[in-house]
Amino acid sequence: MYSRRRYSRHTARPLTAHSDDTPSKPTRWRLPCSLSAKFEGSFAYYTVKDRMPQILTKVIDTVHRNKNKFLEAHGEEGIEAEKKALSFFSKLRNEMQTNKPILPLTDEQPDTQIWNQYLDYQKTLVGSDEEPSWFRSPWLYVECYLYRRIQEGMLLSPPISEYDVFRDVKNESFFQSQQAVVALCAHLQELKGKTNSLSSDDVRGEIYKLLQVSLWGNKCDLSISGGQDNSQRSSVLSSLDDFREFILVDDMNSLWGVLSKNRDGNAESRTRVDIVLDNAGFELVTDLVMADAMLSLNLATEVHFHGKVMPWFVSDTTKHDFDWTVQQCTAVNNKWMSKCGQSWKENLKKGRWVYHQHLFWTLPHEFCTMAEVAPDLYTELQKSDLVLFKGDLNYRKLTGDRKWDFTAPFSQALRSFHPAPLCSIRTLKADVQVGLQAGVGERLMAAEVDWMTSGKYGVIQFSPVV
Numbered sequence: 448m449y450s451r452r453r454y455s456r457h458t459a460r461p462l463t464a465h466s467d468d469t470p471s472k473p474t475r476w477r478l479p480c481s482l483s484a485k486f487e488g489s490f491a492y493y494t495v496k497d498r499m500p501q502i503l504t505k506v507i508d509t510v511h512r513n514k515n516k517f518l519e520a521h522g523e524e525g526i527e528a529e530k531k532a533l534s535f536f537s538k539l540r541n542e543m544q545t546n547k548p549i550l551p552l553t554d555e556q557p558d559t560q561i562w563n564q565y566l567d568y569q570k571t572l573v574g575s576d577e578e579p580s581w582f583r584s585p586w587l588y589v590e591c592y593l594y595r596r597i598q599e600g601m602l603l604s605p606p607i608s609e610y611d612v613f614r615d616v617k618n619e620s621f622f623q624s625q626q627a628v629v630a631l632c633a634h635l636q637e638l639k640g641k642t643n644s645l646s647s648d649d650v651r652g653e654i655y656k657l658l659q660v661s662l663w664g665n666k667c668d669l670s671i672s673g674g675q676d677n678s679q680r681s682s683v684l685s686s687l688d689d690f691r692e693f694i695l696v697d698d699m700n701s702l703w704g705v706l707s708k709n710r711d712g713n714a715e716s717r718t719r720v721d722i723v724l725d726n727a728g729f730e731l732v733t734d735l736v737m738a739d740a741m742l743s744l745n746l747a748t749e750v751h752f753h754g755k756v757m758p759w760f761v762s763d764t765t766k767h768d769f770d771w772t773v774q775q776c777t778a779v780n781n782k783w784m785s786k787c788g789q790s791w792k793e794n795l796k797k798g799r800w801v802y803h804q805h806l807f808w809t810l811p812h813e814f815c816t817m818a819e820v821a822p823d824l825y826t827e828l829q830k831s832d833l834v835l836f837k838g839d840l841n842y843r844k845l846t847g848d849r850k851w852d853f854t855a856p857f858s859q860a861l862r863s864f865h866p867a868p869l870c871s872i873r874t875l876k877a878d879v880q881v882g883l884q885a886g887v888g889e890r891l892m893a894a895e896v897d898w899m900t901s902g903k904y905g906v907i908q909f910s911p912v913v
Contacts, residue, residue, distance in 0.1 A: 479849040481585035482878055490878045490900045491586035495543070499593055502761060503540045506597060506612045507533055513610070521606045528604040535600035539593075548578035549592060554602045558806045561820070562595060565811060587848035590760075591811040598757045611758045617727045617768060621775065624729035630682035631660065632776070632783040635736045639743045647710070650744050654706065655699050657737040658872065658907060659687050662694070664733035665725060665838050665874045666902045683733075690905075696882050698870065698909035705833045705868055706746040720747040721831040721867075723808070724754050725838025727768035734837060735772070735791055742799055750794075751801045751831070759809050760840055766804055803827070813847045815862040828866035836869060839876040842906075845869075846879055853888030855881040857910050865912045874905040882908055 484495035517525030551563045569579040602608050660683050709718030741747040754764045777788030794800040807821035818825040846860040860881045878899050891898040
């Protein structure tokens with residue numbers, strides 16, 4: 448349950464720090480400023496200027512392309528709803544491209560008041576003669592706001608309000624990745640067939656392999672590609688050795704230290720792993736395979752998945768996407784995929800896998816505010832032995848999407864967010880990265896201008912409870 452308390456400066460940041468977008472106070476350390484499109488030439492600027500309008504244009508095209516489907520399902524009422532949604536999205540695109548002020552939400556959803564309170568909070572961060580706007584406000588806020596406004600546009604257009612404007616591209620991405628999915632499912636079934644003969648070192652090697660597959664599966668991000676095909680067409684397994692040099696932070700040994708406790712413990716011990724999901728499609732399959740392997744290799748006794756309550760960042764996983772993926776694997780005419788699908792259905796039925804959804808994952812808040820804004824979710828994560836945060840958006844929210852020094856400790860950037868031992872598994876697609884060895888960021892910056900946004904590099908970055 449959410450705290451209905453007004454979102455305040457105290458909630459947003461610790462009293463011991465200030466950022467470049469708040470009035471200066473005596474501090475022990477300086478909190479870096481938020482990434483924002485106000486910094487011309489930055490990836491945030493490019494995103495708000497080009498990528499976000501491109502995504503919204505594809506939304507408009509998708510809704511218009513489904514006009515006949517709406518007509519068949521709802522008659523003339525469906526056509527009128529399509530026109531209403533198109534008008535809403537066209538106006539939204541104009542607001543964005545002309546840097547209009549951020550507007551309050553007008554629907555009546557459970558999170559509407561929270562979003563509008565957050566807008567009030569953003570107003571306290573700008574001058575008295577300014578309003579929060581698309582190019583002047585924090586990038587994390589306005590990008591999340593875009594997807595919530597897209598949801599608002601559909602909600603205000605009944606009877607097509609339940610239509611997922613990104614579903615077609617998510618499904619297509621899954622089908623385009625089927626060859627890679629088959630290879631991964633075949634590998635999992637082979638692994639499950641020999642679990643009893645594996646030594647502890649063998650098990651560690653196998654889980655390291657699947658952690659890396661899950662990492663590189665994060666490359667398949669449709670929000671980064673602007674909705675263009677970004678599927679995985681070949682097996683990742685055969686490329687892991689080639690990719691290893693691009694892992695900038697490799698804390699797999701720390702993960703093994705947590706997971707191996709269950710394998711080495713007594714029969715009554717329980718180990719819970721939570722996975723905060725990112726993209727549907729191939730990446731989701733990599734996460735399901737990894738979760739299945741954790742159970743089969745006695746590294747976990749239960750796995751909890753956390754997904755989005757609404758269409759989000761084009762390809763983020765919703766409950767429908769999760770169920771649809773399991774069903775597709777079950778029904779497909781391939782023995783490896785169908786065996787995986789059947790196993791995953793059984794895991795869900797018997798409670799070895801549990802799926803959660805919570806509105807907090809589709810709010811603009813940094814995770815350091817979770818304990819106050821969504822205390823029920825924070826309490827739930829505290830039950831976990833290990834929380835894996837997949838993908839770039841989760842990393843941005845973990846670190847506050849700020850201009851941290853490359854060498855800033857991960858634990859410092861988390862700013863008291865420590866419900867359980869946690870790990871970010873992420874390919875870099877935004878201008879934020881912490882926890883690097885001295886000189887690494889500068890060396891990469893000199894060699895590759897886009898190293899932080901290309902998805903070429905990744906991290907498996909761990910933080911214990913402190």
